Amino acid sequence: MAFSVQSHCFQFPAELQQGVAGKRVLITGAGRDGGLGQAFALAAGLNGAASVGVHFHRSYTDGFDLVNALTHEGVNAFPIQADVTNMGDMWASRSYIIEQMGGLPPNLLICNSGLSERGYSFGRALREIEDEPRAVRRARVRRHFIDNLDESRLVLDTKIDGFLATTHLWAGEAVYHQEPLQLIYISSRQAIDPGVSVPGYVISNWAILQLPRVLAVNLGRHAPLVTASSLLLPFIRTGMTDEYAENPKVFGRWQPRMLETHEAAKALLQLLSRPPEELNQGI
DSSP states (O other): OOOOSSGGGOOOGGGGTTTTTTOOOEEEEEEEEEEEHHHHHHHHHHHTOSEEEESSHHHHHHHHHHHHHHTTTOOOOEEEEOOOOHHHHHHHHHHHHHHHSSOOOOEEEEOOOOOOOOOOTTTOOEEEETTHHHHHHHHHHHHHHHHHHHHHHHHHHEEEEIIHHHHHHHHHHHEEEEOOEEEEEEGGGGTTSSOTTTTHHHHHHHHHGHHHHHHHHHHHGGGGGGGEEEEEEEOOOSSTTGGGOOOOOHHHHTSSSOOOHHHHHHHHHHHHHOOOHHHHHHH
């Protein structure tokens, strides 16, 4: 079973529950065991959410195990498998999610989908190899260049296209149903304090900081119905970052240690316990 976390770590005091209690919550990128999305789904479900949509794409085994763990605790949780970069997938999931939520769209949406990069030297020439023929070097540099950009493109597509599509879909449903919606975009401290070797990750996390303002402008007179804000997290210990947990050179400029996912979930609930209007357009 791919469910390794301790559920009790995600049960919080009553004063932190008010932001999710009774809410119809949808979390994108919630499938991976030990990930942030899983932590947010547990925090919502174990603290009074009316329903929790657990979205995943590739991490379906972990995702189903999370749904099973939540339903075992009496939570109305359900799985959604969809590719956030595939508009057909996103649209096809719409009616199913509304049905699972009792005929209404989500009123708390946490956009968490995202990937990281293995890392590469952005804008820096590859080291030369002694006695390497010139033609072989050109071929090696070309392959390296293409592989790097493919890696960044996948990160950019998932974060930017995925968040844009998710926003477009569910803000539109909020307006149609005249149901208030609170949006939380999960970004990173690297959006404003870039780290080395992850250009696609940095750029995508910076781009989504602009979404709340763009959304408000486009909604026009309907803007008061949808509130949106971005959360810039420091380094959290997940499957993507665990290899850096003992390397203070990576995260030491922000924090003395890696934070755990339940600490990030608690911080999110602390924010959500404040009025949505107070958080709107916030970073």
